[in-house]
Amino acid sequence: MVHSLHSLIIPSVMEVYSEYCVLIIITLISLIFIIKYYKKAKSQIGNTKKFPPGRRGWPIIGDSFNWYNAVASSHPPCFVEQQVQKYGKIFSCSLHGKWAVVSVDPVFNKFVMQNEGKLFQSSYPKSFRDLVGKNGVITAQGEQQRKLHSIASNMMRLDKLKFHFLNDIQRVIQETLNNFQDNEVILLQDVCRKLAINLMVNQLLGVSSESEVNEMAQLFSDFVDGCLSVPINMPGFAYHTAMKGRENIIIKINKIIETHRKEASNGNGVIYRLLEEESLPDEAVADFIINLLFAGNETTAKTMAFAVYFLTQCPKAMKQLQDEQESFRNEKGSNFDNEEMLSWQDYKAMPFTQCVIDETLRLGGIAIWLMREATNDVVYGDYVIPKGCFVVPFLSAVHLNENIYDEPRIFNPWRWMNPENQEKRNWRGSPFFAPFGGGGRFCPGAELARLQIALFLHYFVTTYRWKQVKEDPMAGREVREYTNLTDPKDKKWGKGKDKIDDEEIAFHRMVSKMQDVTGERGGYLHGRGALDSDDLLYLKEQMEAEEDAERLLRRTEKPVANSSPALLPLPLRVEPKPKSGIRQQDLLKRVVEVKSKKPKVSNSSNGNNSPVLPSTRAMPSGKSGADNEEIETLLVRSNEAGDRKIDNPVKSLLSVYDSSDDDDD
Numbered sequence: 001m002v003h004s005l006h007s008l009i010i011p012s013v014m015e016v017y018s019e020y021c022v023l024i025i026i027t028l029i030s031l032i033f034i035i036k037y038y039k040k041a042k043s044q045i046g047n048t049k050k051f052p053p054g055r056r057g058w059p060i061i062g063d064s065f066n067w068y069n070a071v072a073s074s075h076p077p078c079f080v081e082q083q084v085q086k087y088g089k090i091f092s093c094s095l096h097g098k099w100a101v102v103s104v105d106p107v108f109n110k111f112v113m114q115n116e117g118k119l120f121q122s123s124y125p126k127s128f129r130d131l132v133g134k135n136g137v138i139t140a141q142g143e144q145q146r147k148l149h150s151i152a153s154n155m156m157r158l159d160k161l162k163f164h165f166l167n168d169i170q171r172v173i174q175e176t177l178n179n180f181q182d183n184e185v186i187l188l189q190d191v192c193r194k195l196a197i198n199l200m201v202n203q204l205l206g207v208s209s210e211s212e213v214n215e216m217a218q219l220f221s222d223f224v225d226g227c228l229s230v231p232i233n234m235p236g237f238a239y240h241t242a243m244k245g246r247e248n249i250i251i252k253i254n255k256i257i258e259t260h261r262k263e264a265s266n267g268n269g270v271i272y273r274l275l276e277e278e279s280l281p282d283e284a285v286a287d288f289i290i291n292l293l294f295a296g297n298e299t300t301a302k303t304m305a306f307a308v309y310f311l312t313q314c315p316k317a318m319k320q321l322q323d324e325q326e327s328f329r330n331e332k333g334s335n336f337d338n339e340e341m342l343s344w345q346d347y348k349a350m351p352f353t354q355c356v357i358d359e360t361l362r363l364g365g366i367a368i369w370l371m372r373e374a375t376n377d378v379v380y381g382d383y384v385i386p387k388g389c390f391v392v393p394f395l396s397a398v399h400l401n402e403n404i405y406d407e408p409r410i411f412n413p414w415r416w417m418n419p420e421n422q423e424k425r426n427w428r429g430s431p432f433f434a435p436f437g438g439g440g441r442f443c444p445g446a447e448l449a450r451l452q453i454a455l456f457l458h459y460f461v462t463t464y465r466w467k468q469v470k471e472d473p474m475a476g477r478e479v480r481e482y483t484n485l486t487d488p489k490d491k492k493w494g495k496g497k498d499k500i501d502d503e504e505i506a507f508h509r510m511v512s513k514m515q516d517v518t519g520e521r522g523g524y525l526h527g528r529g530a531l532d533s534d535d536l537l538y539l540k541e542q543m544e545a546e547e548d549a550e551r552l553l554r555r556t557e558k559p560v561a562n563s564s565p566a567l568l569p570l571p572l573r574v575e576p577k578p579k580s581g582i583r584q585q586d587l588l589k590r591v592v593e594v595k596s597k598k599p600k601v602s603n604s605s606n607g608n609n610s611p612v613l614p615s616t617r618a619m620p621s622g623k624s625g626a627d628n629e630e631i632e633t634l635l636v637r638s639n640e641a642g643d644r645k646i647d648n649p650v651k652s653l654l655s656v657y658d659s660s661d662d663d664d665d
C-alpha cells in the first residue's frame with residue numbers, strides 16, 4: 001500500500017518495512033473485500049484482450065513483495081527489467097490486490113503525466129490525505145489542483161528565487177553547517193536532512209531566528225517521519241505523532257497569519273507572499289505550506305547527500321566541481337567569507353555543478369516512480385487500461401536504460417555536456433529525463449531545489465572537508481577510466497554559429513514549444529480554446545529553461561572545441577590552482593593524518609575510476625549494495641581558501657552510508 005507522495009518519490013527502507021506491515025494488516029482485515037475486488041478486476045481484465053501482458057504473482061499479494069524488494073535494492077528497476085524482458089516495455093502486475101500497469105516506455109510515461117486530471121489522476125490513501133491535508137496541491141484534483149499548482153509554481157519561479165531566496169538560502173546553509181560541533185560524528189544524510197528542513201522552515205514560513213527554526217524543524221521532522229509510517233492514529237505510533245505535529249504546525253501558521261493581519265508584519269517566506277498575493281482561506285494556506293514542506297524536504301535532502309556521495313566516489317568530478325566553485329571565491333577574494341555571498345550571476349555560471357546535479361538526479365533515483373490511477377478505460381496503442389487500474393510510470397528505469405544512456409550506471413556528469421544529450425537534458429519536457437515528473441503535476445519546486453543543491457555544494461566543497469574511513473567495495477568492482485564523451489568531431493551545432501542561425505533556432509524552438517504546450521495542456525485548452533496566462537507562464541518557463549541550457553552548452557563547449565583531441569579527455573586535465581592551494585586530495589590526506597594513521601585515503605584507491613552505481617537506495621536507507629559497509633567522512637572546515645593550515649582541524653565526522661535503517665524510524 002502506498003501511503004504518500006514521498007513513498008512514490010523516494011521509498012526508503014523503513015517505508016518498505018512499513019509497507020509490509022500495512023500490507024499484512026490490510027490483508028488480514030480486508031481479506032474478503034480484496035478477494036471480491038480481485039475477482040471483479042479479473043473479470044474486467046478477462047473481457048479486455050489487450051490488457052498489457054504480465055504475470056499475476058501470488059493471489060492477493062501479487063508481486064508486491066518483489067516490487068518493494070526491488071525498489072529497496074541497489075538497482076530499483078531490477079524487477080521491472082525482468083518483466084520488460086518477458087512482456088515488453090508496458091506490462092501489468094498485481095500490486096496490493098489491484099492491477100497495475102507499469103511502464104518503462106518514455107513516450108507512454110509522458111503521455112500519462114500529460115494526461116493528469118484527464119485520463120489519469122494521482123491517488124493516495126485516506127490516511128495520507130488526512131495527514132498532508134485535503135486542501136493541498138498534492139492531494140487536490142481537477143481545477144483546485146491546477147489552481148494550487150499554478151500558485152506554487154509562481155511562488156518558486158526562477159526570477160522570484162533571486163529576490164526572495166538567494167541570500168537566505170546561503171545564510172541558512174552557513175548557519176546550519178557551522179552549527180555542527182567539532183569532532184561530532186554525523187551521518188551525511190542527517191546533515192542534509194537537517195539542512196533541507198531548516199531551508200524549508202526558512203523559505204516557507206520566513207522564520208529565521210535560530211530557536212524558532214529549531215522548534216519548527218522539530219515539528220516538521222515529526223510530521224515528515226509520520227508520513228512514512230503505519231497509519232495508526234494512537235499514542236505511541238509515529239503516525240499519531242505526525243498528526244500532532246500537523247496540528248502544531250497549523251497553530252504556528254495561524255499565528256503567523258494573525259500577526260501578519262494585525263501588525264502588517266512581513267517576512268521573506270512563501271507564506272507572506274501567499275497572504276499578500278493570493279486569497280486562499282486560512283486552512284488552505286496551512287495545507288498549502290504543509291504540502292510544500294512534505295514534497296520538498298526529503299527529495300532535496302537526498303539529492304544533496306547523493307551528490308556528495310557520488311562526488312566522493314569520483315575524485316575527478318569532485319576536483320572539477322571544486323575548481324568551479326572555488327573560482328567564485330578566488331574572484332571575490334577575502335571579502336567572501338565576511339560579507340559577500342554568491343550572486344545570481346555566479347549561480348548562472350556553474351555549468352559543471354549543474355551537470356553534477358542532473359547526473360545525481362538521474363543516477364540517484366530520487367523520484368523512482370509515480371503512481372496514477374486510470375479514471376477511464378484508456379486505450380493506448382494496442383492496449384486497453386481499465387478504469388481504476390494503477391498506472392506506474394517507472395522513471396528510474398528510463399534514467400538507467402542502457403539504450404538511452406551510455407553506461408547508465410556510471411556517475412558521469414560530463415555526459416550532460418555532450419551535445420547529443422542536450423535535448424534529453426531538458427528536465428521540464430524530456431521523456432528521457434524526468435526527475436521532476438511532468439505534465440500537470442510537474443514539480444513546482446524544481447528550480448528552488450536546484451538552487452538549494454548548487455549552493456549547498458558550493459559551501460560544502462569549498463568550506464568543509466571529509467574523508468571516507470572505509471572503502472566502498474563497489475567502487476573497486478568495476479574499474480573504469482572516464483572518457484570524454486564530448487568528442488569535438490560529433491559537434492553538429494554550437495560551432496561557428498552566426499546570429500541568423502541563432503534566431504532561426506529560437507524561432508523554431510518557439511514554434512515547437514507552442515505545440516508542446518498546446519499538446520501538454522491540450523485537455524485544458526480544449527475547454528477554453530485559447531492559451532491563458534498559466535500557459536504563457538509555462539511557455540515562458542520552458543523557453544527560459546532552454547535558453548539556459550543553450551547558454552550552458554555554449555559555455556561548456558568552448559574549452560572542448562578549442563582543445564585538440566589529443567588533450568582529451570577534458571575531465572582528466574589537471575590544472576594547478578594558483579589562488580587556492582586547497583585540493584580535495586590534499587585535504588583528505590591531511591585529514592587522514594589528523595584522524596587516522598592510514599597512509600592513504602580511501603578514495604585515492606578509487607583513483608580514476610568512475611563509480612558504478614553503488615546502491616541507489618543504499619545511501620538514504622542504509623540498505624543493500626553496501627549493506628555492511630560504513631564509509632565515514634571526516635568533515636573539516638577550512639577558514640580561508642588558500643590557507644593550507646588547518647585552523648579547525650576536525651569539524652565533524654560524517655558518514656556517507658548509514659549501516660542501519662534506524663534513521664528512518
Ligand code: HEM
Nearest residue numbers: 137138149295296299300303366367436437441443445449
Ligand atoms: C531534488 C528535489 C526534488 C525532486 C527530485 C522532486 C520531484 C518531484 C516529482 C517527481 C514530482 C511529481 C510527483 C507526481 O507527479 O506525482 C514532484 C511534485 C511536487 N513537488 Fe517536488 N521535487 C523536489 C523538490 C521539491 C521542492 C524543494 C518543493 C517545494 C518546496 C517541491 C514541491 C513539490 C510539490 C508541491 C509537488 C506536487 C505538485 C502537484 O501534485 O501538483 N518539490 N516533485
